[in-house]
Amino acid sequence: MARLGELERAVMDVLWNTPDPVAATRIVEELAREHSPAITTILTVLDRLGRKGFVTRERHGRAYRYCATTSRAELIAGTMLEALGTTSDRRSALVHFAGSVSQEEKALLRELLEDTPANPSNA
Template sequence: MTRLGDLERAVMDVLWDRDPAAAPVTVRDVAEALQDRNLAYTTVMTVLDRLAGKGMVSRERAGRAWHYQPAASREAYIAQLMLDALDLAGSRDAALVRFARSVTGTEAEVLRAALTDQAQAADRRG
């Protein structure tokens, strides 16, 4: 999975922070949301075009303008980054154990519940 640069991340944050049920956004919408960065419209357009090429956003033509939306949720993106990082480890098991030992108690409870749910779903399937 592609790691995002600072500006790409800022653009994706604009898209991810919107209500998923909201209509897709235009380049102008994103540029306005990032107005504190003083970015040129064409810069935002280029970043969105590159993100579309990387598969991070989907776009659809509406008249003369493109409308953009995230191809996946922020959580799905982060989860894929974590899986990609595990692929770099010499031992996935050792990396997972190290990660598990580094999380807070609350985070460990969330992981434990997710693993229990996954195991129960697997048992029902099979």
């Protein structure tokens, strides 16, 4: 899974927080408070995100509007699974992870694991 740079994450945040397709000019307006990017910079970032598979675009008149291809939660889950895939000792990694989450998160994980059928491909 491709990694996101700081400006890419900021652009994705705008897309994730907006339910409808977003014009690049709107992204510039949203980011102006923190980054003050030029429209050409945002268009380059959107093109890069499209090549990485994070963004799709659709034509609206003479311009494009952009949408995220995946939710923030799906991206985070994929990143976590990718990280687990880099070790031969998944148990230790999971032990460290479980030891670092709050009691509420542990309870939620237990609940989710009880409600989720086992995935035979991960066995």
